[in-house]
Each structure stands twice: as C-alpha cells, then as structure tokens.
Amino acid sequence: xxxxxxxxxxxxxxxxxxxxxxxxxxxxxxxxxxxxxxxxxxxxxxxxxxxxxxxxxxxxxxxxxxxxxxxxxxxxxxxxxxxxxxxxxxxxxxxxxxxxxxxxxxxxxxxxxxxxxxxxxxxxxxxxxxxxxxxxxxxxxxxxxxxxxxxxxxxxxxxxxxxxxxxxxxxxxxxxxxxxxxxxxxxxxxxxxxxxxxxxxxxxxxxxxxxxxxxxxxxxxxxxxxxxxxxxxxxxxxxxxxxxxxxxxxxxxxxxxxxxxxxxxxxxxxxxxxxxxxxxxxxxxxxxxxxxxxxxxxxxxxxxxxxxxxxxxxxxxxxxxxxxxxxxxxxxxxxxxxxxxxxxxx
Amino acid sequence: xxxxxxxxxxxxxxxxxxxxxxxxxxxxxxxxxxxxxxxxxxxxxxxxxxxxxxxxxxxxxxxxxxxxxxxxxxxxxxxxxxxxxxxxxxxxxxxxxxxxxxxxxxxxxxxxxxxxxxxxxxxxxxxxxxxxxxxxxxxxxxxxxxxxxxxxxxxxxxxxxxxxxxxxxxxxxxxxxxxxxxxxxxxxxxxxxxxxxxxxxxxxxxxxxxxxxxxxxxxxxxxxxxxxxxxxxxxxxxxxxxxxxxxxxxxxxxxxxxxxxxxxxxxxxxxxxxxxxxxxxxxxxxxxxxxxxxxxxxxxxxxxxxxxxxxxxxxxxxxxxxxxxxxxxxxxxxxxxxxxxxxxxx
DNA sequence: GTATTACATGCAATCGATTGTGTAAAATTT
DNA sequence: AAATTTTACACAATCGATTGCATGTAATAC
Numbered sequence: 001x002x003x004x005x006x007x008x009x010x011x012x013x014x015x016x017x018x019x020x021x022x023x024x025x026x027x028x029x030x031x032x033x034x035x036x037x038x039x040x041x042x043x044x045x046x047x048x049x050x051x052x053x054x055x056x057x058x059x060x061x062x063x064x065x066x067x068x069x070x071x072x073x074x075x076x077x078x079x080x081x082x083x084x085x086x087x088x089x090x091x092x093x094x095x096x097x098x099x100x101x102x103x104x105x106x107x108x109x110x111x112x113x114x115x116x117x118x119x120x121x122x123x124x125x126x127x128x129x130x131x132x133x134x135x136x137x138x139x140x141x142x143x144x145x146x147x148x149x150x151x152x153x154x155x156x157x158x159x160x161x162x163x164x165x166x167x168x169x170x171x172x173x174x175x176x177x178x179x180x181x182x183x184x185x186x187x188x189x190x191x192x193x194x195x196x197x198x199x200x201x202x203x204x205x206x207x208x209x210x211x212x213x214x215x216x217x218x219x220x221x222x223x224x225x226x227x228x229x230x231x232x233x234x235x236x237x238x239x240x241x242x243x244x245x246x247x248x249x250x251x252x253x254x255x256x257x258x259x260x261x262x263x264x265x266x267x268x269x270x271x272x273x274x275x276x277x278x279x280x281x282x283x284x285x286x287x288x289x290x291x292x293x294x295x296x297x298x299x300x301x302x303x304x305x306x307x308x309x310x311x312x313x314x315x316x317x318x319x320x321x322x323x324x325x326x327x328x329x330x331x332x333x334x335x336x337x338x339x340x341x342x343x344x345x346x
Numbered sequence: 347x348x349x350x351x352x353x354x355x356x357x358x359x360x361x362x363x364x365x366x367x368x369x370x371x372x373x374x375x376x377x378x379x380x381x382x383x384x385x386x387x388x389x390x391x392x393x394x395x396x397x398x399x400x401x402x403x404x405x406x407x408x409x410x411x412x413x414x415x416x417x418x419x420x421x422x423x424x425x426x427x428x429x430x431x432x433x434x435x436x437x438x439x440x441x442x443x444x445x446x447x448x449x450x451x452x453x454x455x456x457x458x459x460x461x462x463x464x465x466x467x468x469x470x471x472x473x474x475x476x477x478x479x480x481x482x483x484x485x486x487x488x489x490x491x492x493x494x495x496x497x498x499x500x501x502x503x504x505x506x507x508x509x510x511x512x513x514x515x516x517x518x519x520x521x522x523x524x525x526x527x528x529x530x531x532x533x534x535x536x537x538x539x540x541x542x543x544x545x546x547x548x549x550x551x552x553x554x555x556x557x558x559x560x561x562x563x564x565x566x567x568x569x570x571x572x573x574x575x576x577x578x579x580x581x582x583x584x585x586x587x588x589x590x591x592x593x594x595x596x597x598x599x600x601x602x603x604x605x606x607x608x609x610x611x612x613x614x615x616x617x618x619x620x621x622x623x624x625x626x627x628x629x630x631x632x633x634x635x636x637x638x639x640x641x642x643x644x645x646x647x648x649x650x651x652x653x654x655x656x657x658x659x660x661x662x663x664x665x666x667x668x669x670x671x672x673x674x675x676x677x678x679x680x681x682x683x684x685x686x687x688x689x690x691x692x
Numbered sequence: 693g694t695a696t697t698a699c700a701t702g703c704a705a706t707c708g709a710t711t712g713t714g715t716a717a718a719a720t721t722t
Numbered sequence: 723a724a725a726t727t728t729t730a731c732a733c734a735a736t737c738g739a740t741t742g743c744a745t746g747t748a749a750t751a752c
Contacts, residue, residue: 006490008708019732024709034730051486054464055410056708059401059737066444073430075647080426084419087447091458096465098412098442101433112437118400119442140397144352258634288604290636301421354738365702370739380700402738405707 007050016044027052058120066096067311068121070112072104072129077283078300079127082151085304086125093312095122104226106131113137121146123311125304128153130225133194147314149307152298153197161310162326163303167197170296170331171204174250174278177294177333179212181341183248183276187220187239189260191227191252201252201280220246224256232256236263240275247275248339254279258289261338276339291337299329353396362390373398404466412442413657414467416458418450418475418499423629424646425473428497431650432471439658441468450572452477459483467492469657471650474499476571479540493660495653499543507656508672509649513543516642516677517550520596520624523640523679525558527687529594529622533566533585535606537573537598547598547626566592570602578602582609586621593621594685600625604635607684622685637683645675 009023018026018041026033026041033041044050058064067090071079087097098119102109109129116124117140124141126148135155141148142160149161178186188205191198202221209216219242224231232251236259239246251257257279264275271277271291279286279295286293306327355369364372364387372379372387379387390396404410413436417425433443444465448455455475462470463486470487472494481501487494488506495507524532534551537544548567555562565588570577578601585592586609597603603625610621617623617637625632625641632639652673 006708009710010708020709021711021733022731024711025731028710032730037730051464053405053466053708055401055405055466056737057710059399059405059739060708060710062737064401074420074433075423075426075430077421080421083445084421084447087420087445088449091446091461096444096446096461098444099429099433100437100442101430103434115437115442118397120399120401262634285631285634288608288631289634352738355740356738366739367703367741368701370741371701374740378700383700399738402707403740405709406738406740408707 006053007048008053009050012041012045012048012050015048016041062120063122064096064120065094066098066119066121067308068116068119068124069097069099070102070109070116070124070126071099072102072127074099074101078152078281078298081300082127082304082307085301086308087304088301089305089308089312093308095308095312102129104130106134110137113140117141117144117146123147123149123314125149125151125307125311127151128155128195130192130195145316147311149310151303151307153195156196159322159324161307161314162324163307163310163329164197164326165298165303165329165331167200168204168207170280171201171250171252172208173204173331173333174201174280174296175205175208176212177335178248178250178276178278178339179208179214181248181272181276181339183246183341184214185217185220185244185246186214186248186250187246188222189227189232189235189249189251189253189256190221190223192225193223198252205250224252227251227253227256229255229259232259233263236260237267240264240267240269245269245275249275249277251277251279254281254283254286254293254295257293257295257338258285261289261291261293272337272339272341276341278333278339282334286334287336289338294336294339295334297332297334299331303329352399353394354399355396358387358391358394358396361394362387408466409468410442410466411440412444412465412467413654414462414465414470415443415445416455416462416470416472417445417447418473419447420445424498424627424644427646428473428650428653431647432654433650435651435654435658439654441654441658448475450476452480456483459486463487463490463492469493469495469660471495471497471653471657473497474501474541476538476541491662493657493662495656497649497653499541502542505668505670507653507660508670509653509656509675510543510672511644511649511675511677513546514550514553516626517547517596517598518554519550519677519679520547520626520642521551521554522558523681524594524596524622524624524685525554525560527594527618527622527685529592529687530560531563531566531590531592532560532594532596533592534568535573535578535581535595535597535599535602536567536569538571539569544598551596570598573597573599573602575601575605578605579609582606583613586610586613586615591615591621595621595623597623597625600627600629600632600639600641603639603641603684604631607635607637607639618683618685618687622687624679624685628680632680633682635684640682640685641680643678643680645677649675 009020012023013020026038090097100112151163154162190202222235264271279293281298282295286295355366358369359366372384436443446458497509500508536548539545568581610617625639627644628641632641
C-alpha cells in the first residue's frame, strides 16, 4: 500500500559501496570512472529501480530544461499548432514545456510571467495577449539571462528573438489578389490596431489599394477586438446594407471571414461573384466552408519549431543583449473558391 | 550586461540580520513570526527583488505543484480544449501544467511517461495513444503515489481516476436519431476497436439498430485507424457505389463525417435527403460545413476541468488503491441540417 | 518574587544530484 | 628502482527553501 520510497544515488552508494559522486558520474558516463565500475553501477541502478530526480539536478545546475509557453488561449487552431511545434522540438531535445494561458488578459500575462520566471524556465516563448502594450514583465527574464522568443504577436521594440511572418506583405498580397480578381470596392476586417500584426496587415491592404489607384473608404474598414464570428457577422450585415456595398473582403482571420461568407449566403449575396472573400490563417474551416475560403497560410508548426530552436541554440554567453534577432517566415496566398471570380485554373 | 544574481533568503537574512528560517516563515505568514518582523522582512524582500526558487521548494517538499498531461496531439479541437480546461483549473490553484505529445505512438507514450515521472509531477492527466493496449508504464506513478487521471481514451481496467462520456449511450442516441428521421440503412464509421471509446460507440450503434429491428450489414461498417478525412472520403465513395447504398451514416468523429458530406455533394447525393449524416465531437467545422453537421457534444473543457480537480483534490492518504473512480459526463445530440430529414423544428 | 507559559527567533539537518579538489594506487617512463 | 604520470575514486561543499527542535526573553500566574 505504502508508496515505494524513491531510490537515490545515496541508496545506491550504500548498497554497492561506492560514493555518491562516483554513482553520479558513472550514470552519465563520465570518463573518469572505469568502464567496469560504470557497468556495475548501471546494472545496480537498473536492479534497484533507481530514477533520477530531475528537480534536484535542476536546482543544482540551476537549469530546468523546461521551456515556458505563454499564449492567449490554447484551443485555437493557430495556437495549438504552434504549441505542437514547440513541444515536438523541445521533447526531442530533452526539454519539457510548461504552458500558461492569458485568456488575452494583460494581468494574467503578467502573473503568468512571474510564475514561469520563478519556475526557472530555460527559455520562454510568448505570443502576446490582445491587451498587452507594456512589456516590462518580460524584463525579469532578460535579467536572469533567460532567452525570450516572441512569436506572431510580438512587441514593436524589445531586444530579443522574434519569429514572425511578413504581415504587411501578406496583407498586401491578399488585397492584391482580390484586386486582380476584379474587385473594385474592397472591405477589410482588421484586428486591434494596438497589435502590429493587425496593423501591418491593414497597412498592406491600404498600400495595395493605393498602388492600384483605388480609393480607401473608411466605411469599409472595421477594427475588431477579437475577430470573432459574432463581430464578423454583424459587420458583414452592415456592409451589405450599404448603398454601395463592397465586392471584396479581406479579413484578418478566417473566423470572421467564414462568418462573412455565411452571412452573405443568408442574404443571397453570391460569393465570390458579388462578394469575393479572403481570410487569414488557413484554419481547418477554410477548406470546409462552402464556397471554400481563400486565405493566407500561417505556418504555425514551423513557427513553433523555430521558436523552440532559438531557445535550444541560445548561447547564454552571447553579449548581444542589444540586438533583436528576427526571423521572418514566408506566407502564401491560397486561392480557393471564395475569391475565384474569373480565374478558373489553379 | 551580466545577469543579476538571484536574491535568496540567505542574502535577505544577511542583509537584515535575521536567520533564513525566519525569512522563510515570514514570507509565508507563519504565525510564529511576529507581525512586525513579517512586515519588515516582506518589505526588504520586495526592495531587494527577492524571488522564490520554486525548484528548491519543490525538491524540499518533494511536490512540484505541476500537473503532467499526456495526449496524442495538441492541435486537434477536442484535445486543445481539454488542455485548456486543465490549464485554467490548474493555474487558478497555483499549479503548472507540463504537456507531452505521443503522436499516437506507444513508444513515445512510454518514454513521455518516464520523463514526466522523473519530473516529479504531482499528478498526471492522460488520454491514451491509439496504439496503447498495455498500461504498465503508468504503474510507476501509482508506486510513487502520484494520481493518474485517464480522460476520454481510457484503459479498460486500471485502478485510477477516469473521466469519460458514455460512449455507448452517445452512439445509441446518434443512431436512434437517424432511425427516427427515417433512415433504413445506416452506415457506421468506427474508430479502432482496440479503443473502448470507439468500441462503445459502435456497440451503441449496433444495439440501436437491433432495438429498432433493423439488420446489421457488415458492409456498412468501416473500422478506421485515424478517422481522417482521407479515410472518410474513400469509404464514402465505396458506400455510395454499393448497389444498395446507405441512407444514413453515423461517424465516430466529425472529421470523417464532414468528408462524407463533401463526398456526397461531389457525387450529387443529397444530404440529408439521400444520406443523413451525424458525427461526433462538435468540432468547429460541424457548424460551418454545408449542410451543417449534426453531431454529439463532447464536453472537452469540462472534462479538462474535472480531470484537474481530481488531481487537486486527491487525498494522498486515501488507501483505496483498489478502487477506480469514474466520472461520466453527459453528451447531447445536436441536430443540425445534415440529418434533418423530416423534423423541421428545433 | 518565583514558577509557568507563550512568544519570537535561531540552529542545523534535509531534499538529491553535481562537481572541484584531493589522494591512493596503478601504470608508465627513464 | 626511482620518478613521473595516469587512473579511479572519495570528500565535502553547493544549489535554495523548509522545518523539527532548541533557546532565550517577555508575559502571565500564583
């Protein structure tokens, strides 16, 4: 009934008459221990069911081999894939991952940062909450020499690693695609303009319009907070009620884009003929909705892998605290039915 | 440039001339330290930027306040919501969560179990890999007195906590619903019959048919390995090519169900008129696909919350190692368009 | 005014692994 | 055979927080 008491290197030492230090060294194949002794010790360890206590090792080495992850919410396609990429890479390198959700609340993010810092994480991967505009709570990691990797939703200025896509470019390309398909009035669902992710996408949209000699109509631009389907539905309804409704829509995420498609259908507005739509992220729903949603790829798993690698390969002795290392990944326009006004190929 | 060295209770002790033990007690409001001293110590701790080292505390107390999670893959709707529920509950109780994916491979699951056990997790939440039929790698937790909560994909026999839905009932209800809608030949996409989750759903399906006096046609029953859209598509194609194709389909997950709907549409088979479909899980895609997919709810977040609570409330002194505590959650049939043959209400 | 109790704090061991330094014995060199 | 180097291992401190026990002082009781 009682729990098996844990076997430590001291138990082993006593049992087979070697010192704990020899045991410790033998178990990690330290060269100063003879082959014979090493084999003997390992065998005994096996037999006695010895299991290393990683907490003790972590404390002694003051490194936990753990990567902390701070995100808004796990149960979103992009985020869960991002985490998946981080975890896979971390695990293969012998690292654990600790996860904490902010639920997009700044205060949660701050307290989570504290907890993770106190947990002695070896590195931190962060995708900021919607509310975050102050980044002081990440200074503590910097001070402890713990590398911080911001991914996707990143601060404008913070000397650390950043893993992002070129949101401006993606926004430009998405909009350009609609223009190429013949759209004349293109609406935009933007996310919070406090986040550079959404700001950049919007700027790409604006510049694409300008480059095509099209006017920017502020009535066609919505700034959402969460880019939820509710927000998307409501805005679409308004757009369709305009005297001069748009014939194209670039949404900063797929959720709102899908709701726009559904709303259009409900209003007997044909997609893409009367309203061409392109989203962002390539969520699973994008290929399921009818008509299927054109969108921008968001390489979540790969971004996770790269983020993890940044931490794993981080050189603690590098003195360049004053440099930001930014990795920018490519995105692609995926053309599906929701925007295919004239092009039939592809 | 150099990292700020961490402030420990010894630094504090030296600075303000108290012993480390007093510091330690004061910081956690131990009653044997006077109010005045406590206040003074806390103030000093604040000023010197003291941060507790949770590793040290964990080692000393041999409890890490960490919940380990073992799942197949994070980036699936059910799993990510499950994790979300666990994390939220754990965090509010001051616990961290460590995640590891098995990618549905048994060997990964075994090695992950070892890692988490060595990490001294306070408890473990597990949803088994597809391949798992041997559960010996969970014994080590039992031996250490670490509570294990199996959720959703659980072992048939293992004395521990289990958090599940009534899959038999759900399978029965889903099938019964199709029968009520007038289906005469109902196909079934089953998952691996090595997993009781899918076995139970299938048994519910079989019994519903029998109770309705309908014959079971093995040609209409597919056993899938991953229940992927590829498998679903292929099987649907076969089913529709039968001389006597089914007029109803109960799929053990939404992914395959959606692929069936899309395949049917491609073949000009009307859903639900010619083929009524019901899925399982209520993934986001279920309400997006056209026609919208009827399905069975799978209370992922709630299951996560309960799983976490089982661990948080676990009494280590309880001697009932020989009892399994099973929590069974209710599911509901969500009727959408894909199965609404005659009922128009609701 | 002495005895008893309560209160506030310090001492030192502990959790388990790691590692710099020291040392005896064995191996090698000359 | 003496000198030198190498090999193989042990000692003891360390990481930082925790806690049972001891101790000294102040407060209360008789």
